[in-house]
Amino acid sequence: MPYSAAHKEQTRLRIVEAARILFNRHGFQNVTIDMVMDKADLTRGGFYNHFKNKEALFSAAVSSFLMGRGAQWRADAGVDPSNINSETAFQMIDAYLSTKHLGDLDGQCPMIALPSDVARASPDVQASFQQLLIAMVSLLERSIAAGDQNGRQEALSLTALCVGGMVLARTLPGSELAEEIRAAAHTTAAQMTRHQSGASRSV
Amino acid sequence: MPYSAAHKEQTRLRIVEAARILFNRHGFQNVTIDMVMDKADLTRGGFYNHFKNKEALFSAAVSSFLMGRGAQWRADAGVDPSNINSETAFQMIDAYLSTKHLGDLDGQCPMIALPSDVARASPDVQASFQQLLIAMVSLLERSIAAGDQNGRQEALSLTALCVGGMVLARTLPGSELAEEIRAAAHTTAAQMTRHQSGASRSV
């Protein structure tokens, strides 16, 4: 058996990581197989040794975020998924809605960069995307749950607020309005995180 | 001067309206000039009598929502932009985050269907998109402002919550999680609208 067993897997990972960055920056359709393979220091033809087609790469790239760049992201934010406490939700939203995250086109969460692409993609891609969504909601929910019986609703709404704020800011790159939206969503999300029980009791 | 002055304008409107619906449903890149012209009962070549290129059509289609389908949408929701009161914000978010709106692929707000496409489009398209965003924020802000000095922050956050909830729900069509997110965002947004002064005083 030529090439070590790990060799092919490492090449595959290089392709996926290159794709994740390029998709994040340019969107699924604006990235060509050539661009991905170039960035992975390979040539075009070899792509199909690793993936059935371009759509399969999309699914793999979205999936890869959770345990790859996303894990790094969480670590930087001080979030430890194996030790979730009442501070976790705040740390999460603080980092998610930060100017740093808004400026990080390569490393950003795919939910910000690619939601429209995913809405039109195959069920496999949507399933990969759903993993990210569930992870974020679950993390927030577990952090909030202690003091609040409406924890799940709030976790879902915080996620929508985080993603929505960043998605809208992204549509107007560099503008004042973009920064204003990010900041407003950040403030509101922080308020909800700190005082969620008070807010949820109304209505 | 052959053809009445209004004739060309009407044809142009037909093209824009066809494009708006198709872009909403399939995204900018998945719609071809042929598809648009077919839907407008015209043939391919005539397109360039009306638009410089496909990107210019995108900008026109996004812009058209505000006074076209969007005006219809607001009327259905009971919102009258010329008579904004303290109920307006609630009517707006109630309709925006409704199951009806989630199911309306053709008539939905472009901020839900096309944010990723706009983030990668030309400044002209982004400017058209910004009109929609400003209109929504402004409407909410004017409704909230009376009782709340943080009206603008809340209007911005409500917009992010509305758009984010719908965008995420759209990525998982027909799933339980999609409906759960829509419902949670709806509940939270309604709470914020009804009791914004109480919530905003915290922190």
Place this chain on the structure above:
DNA sequence: TGTACATCAGTGAACGCGCGTTCACTGATGTAC
């Protein structure tokens, strides 16, 4: 230990299709007389 072999990851040319755009034309319609 050294060598022949088999495997298959990677190469790069080619294929074929789709789509944005161009262009020479056609024919419907308003205007001049």
Place this chain on the structure above:
DNA sequence: TGTACATCAGTGAACGCGCGTTCACTGATGTAC
């Protein structure tokens, strides 16, 4: 009023390019003996 004309909205064939995918091959590497 009727007719010739000029305009230009609309037609449809063609162009050219890009990109996803295929395919015959090459050569690096692990294994058998």
